[in-house]
Amino acid sequence: MNLWVRTLGQLAAxxxxxxxxxxxxxxxxxxxxxxxxxxxxxxxxxIPVASSVLLMDSLRTSNFYLPQDQGETNRLLVGKYIDDLFxxxxxxxxxxxxxxxxxxxxxxxxxxxxxxxxxxxxxxxTYGSEAFTSQTISIHExxxxxxxxxxxxxxxxxxxxxxxxxxxxxxxxxxxxRFQEYIEDQLDTVITIHLPLDLAFGQRIFDSxxxxxxxxxxxDSAFVKPRDFVKEFKxxxxxxxxxxxxxxxxxxxxxxxxTLHYHDDDTDSLQLNLSFTLMIGYNKIDAQRGATSLxxxxxxSQPFSPDNGLRYIQSGTGVLTRLDFEEFYKFVDADSNSTMxxxxxxxxxxAPVSSPYPPVNVMSLRAIKGEGYLRKIANMAxxxxxxxxxxxxxxxxxxxxxxxxxxxxxxxxxAGSNEFYNGYLTLFAQxxxxxxxxxxxxxxxxxxxxxxxxxxxxxxxxxxxxxxxLRVYYTxxxxxxx
Numbered sequence: 001m002n003l004w005v006r007t008l009g010q011l012a013a014x015x016x017x018x019x020x021x022x023x024x025x026x027x028x029x030x031x032x033x034x035x036x037x038x039x040x041x042x043x044x045x046x047i048p049v050a051s052s053v054l055l056m057d058s059l060r061t062s063n064f065y066l067p068q069d070q071g072e073t074n075r076l077l078v079g080k081y082i083d084d085l086f087x088x089x090x091x092x093x094x095x096x097x098x099x100x101x102x103x104x105x106x107x108x109x110x111x112x113x114x115x116x117x118x119x120x121x122x123x124x125x126t127y128g129s130e131a132f133t134s135q136t137i138s139i140h141e142x143x144x145x146x147x148x149x150x151x152x153x154x155x156x157x158x159x160x161x162x163x164x165x166x167x168x169x170x171x172x173x174x175x176x177x178r179f180q181e182y183i184e185d186q187l188d189t190v191i192t193i194h195l196p197l198d199l200a201f202g203q204r205i206f207d208s209x210x211x212x213x214x215x216x217x218x219x220d221s222a223f224v225k226p227r228d229f230v231k232e233f234k235x236x237x238x239x240x241x242x243x244x245x246x247x248x249x250x251x252x253x254x255x256x257x258x259t260l261h262y263h264d265d266d267t268d269s270l271q272l273n274l275s276f277t278l279m280i281g282y283n284k285i286d287a288q289r290g291a292t293s294l295x296x297x298x299x300x301s302q303p304f305s306p307d308n309g310l311r312y313i314q315s316g317t318g319v320l321t322r323l324d325f326e327e328f329y330k331f332v333d334a335d336s337n338s339t340m341x342x343x344x345x346x347x348x349x350x351a352p353v354s355s356p357y358p359p360v361n362v363m364s365l366r367a368i369k370g371e372g373y374l375r376k377i378a379n380m381a382x383x384x385x386x387x388x389x390x391x392x393x394x395x396x397x398x399x400x401x402x403x404x405x406x407x408x409x410x411x412x413x414x415a416g417s418n419e420f421y422n423g424y425l426t427l428f429a430q431x432x433x434x435x436x437x438x439x440x441x442x443x444x445x446x447x448x449x450x451x452x453x454x455x456x457x458x459x460x461x462x463x464x465x466x467x468x469x470l471r472v473y474y475t476x477x478x479x480x481x482x
Contacts (some may be wrong), residue, residue: 042343044473047327049347051311051465054372054446056318057300061455062154062282063095063251073456076120076276077283077316078137078238079246081128083357086314087289089128089458091246094160095281096146096235097258097274098226107213107272110265116202118168119192120238121255124179125248127357127458132175136242138166139195142234146280154282156318156455162237168197169241176245192255205233206260209272226279235279246458251276285316285458294319301372309465310353313360313447316458321447321468322368325432328470329441332433343473345429347412349447350467351419360459362451363412363421367393367400368444375400375442388439392428400442402428411450421463429472 063074076093083089118139140162146154172193182189212223222228238249250256260272289295293306303322306312311321331337352359367375376398377383386393386400394403404410405427412423432441452459 042473042475044471045331047331047470047472048466049328049468049470050324050326051468052303052305052322052324053294053297053312054303054320054322054368055297055300056320056374059156059285059316059318059455060153061156061158061285061316062280073453074250074252074281075123075125075283075456076238076249076251076281077125077246077285077456077458078249079128079135079240079243081243081245083460085292085310085353085355085462086294086312086317086319086460087287087292089246089285089287089314089317090240091286091316091458092240092284093238093249093281094142094146094154094162094235094284095238095251095276096230096279097233097276098229098279099223100257100273100275100277107209107262108264108266111206111210111213111262111270112264113199113203113206114261114263116197116199116205116258116260118195118197118258119255120195120249121190121192121253122174122179123248123250123253124182124191125452125457126174126176126179126245128243128245130176130356131244132173133244134171134173134242135240135245135247136169136171137193137195138169138239138241139197140164140166140237140239141201142237145230145234146282154280156283156285156316158282158284160235160237160284162239166198167201167236168195170195171242174245174247190253190255197258202260205274206262206272208232209260230279235281248456251279251281283316283456287314287317287319301374303371311463311465311468312460313363313449313462314458314460315360315449315452315454316456319460321463322372323365323445323447323468325443325445325470328429328432328472329443331472337474337476340433340474340476342426342430342433343475345425345473346471347423347425348467348469348471349412349421349463350469351463352421353462353464355460355462358459360449360451360461361413362449364396364409364448364450365402365412365445366396366448367442368446371444374446384438385440388436389428389431392431393442401448402445409450412447420467421461425470429470 064072077091078093080090143161208223211220215221258274262270293308297304312319369375392403402410412421415422
């Protein structure tokens with residue numbers, strides 16, 4: 001974003017005064033009371049914030065298990081549902097697997113495979129139909145290796161081909177209301193689904209373990225070397241064949257695993273377990289918006305204005321609302337406000353459009369470069385931009401984000417028991433107002449879902465554009481009386 005500063009003349013100042021709704025407030029946040037001899041004039045103004053809709057070009061949905069990612073939600077999303085506002089949303093989980101204990105792979109003499117199965121533990125996240133309805137999922141073998149490295153970044157639009165022949169299917173029913181009770185009561189409840197898998201698939205894995213037991217060369221040890229194992233067994237895709245909701249499964253749970261059931265010369269009912277933990281996995285999340293007002297939202301990072309006057313936010317698919325603070329700058333740059341002090345700034349999105357689906361609970365802001373791309377730190381100039389904001393501009397996932405009064409990320413959420421979403425942006429607004437040399441003025445911001453986590457959920461919200469406002473309480477010296 002280019003450095004820009006606007007200074008308005010008297011005509012522009014008059015236009016601003018007519019455009020905004022402004023009131024004198026008898027009691028300000030600073031405590032000055034209105035009386036005939038006051039030295040300060042206390043006001044507030046509701047500044048309309050122009051907005052549009054953006055589609056993110058890359059939304060990471062891969063799972064991380066590194067120590068620095070302890071706050072990361074690790075989830076496999078599977079299913080689909082139809083949303084009147086957002087269209088049909090679907091999710092397919094892709095993941096690698098590997099042995100949980102290499103010593104288990106040292107099979108004894110006479111070991112023979114009996115069967116192979118897979119269990120998936122629900123993490124109780126669901127989105128879509130609230131009814132007790134049947135869901136059918138199928139398991140397919142990946143045809144392309146997921147890159148095993150320290151990053152393992154995959155995105156909602158990443159596409160890993162899989163064999164169309166199913167390794168196994170399962171039909172089951174769940175009641176989202178009951179799942180929600182488990183979440184609210186924080187019950188340590190284990191509910192899984194169990195799928196028998198194709199025996200030939202299991203035999204290939206079992207033969208690799210036998211090869212390791214009888215290894216004579218390093219090439220025979222693929223079963224205990226993840227980098228080699230995933231070249232031979234690339235992973236699985238978990239696909240929704242029939243569904244009216246998206247469901248979350250925990251890849252880190254002990255109960256989520258592929259199990260080889262076998263016997264040897266001495267013992268029956270033995271197991272060789274394969275886990276998804278510490279392996280690369282991600283969610284491919286897609287949306288078909290052709291029958292909605294978002295049908296024209298096809299290009300990444302290009303502002304789009306739906307014809308119904310709504311502004312949209314959806315986790316998982318990368319739909320964000322873009323805010324334009326140009327009118328705020330026009331107001332603070334007016335000559336009549338040259339001595340103004342910003343006391344408080346409240347960003348209000350208004351009440352969301354009524355919906356049967358759970359909302360996004362918490363949102364933040366991300367700075368936008370130009371008109372559409374999320375601003376990420378790239379060079380020393382970016383570091384300088386951060387330093388000029390006196391600790392009121394920080395980084396989240398490498399992107400510029402305003403900070404709140406406590407130094408954490410500024411957030412927008414429901415205001416108590418009220419239905420509208422707001423957040424106090426006071427300290428950052430004060431920094432935006434200050435016209436320091438070489439200080440970049442950020443004009444565009446994206447409303448960015450924070451909870452539930454953006455790449456591991458599909459929660460959504462829609463707002464009316466005319467309700468999005470920035471309310472600024474400000475103080476300025478009164479003109480001396482003659």
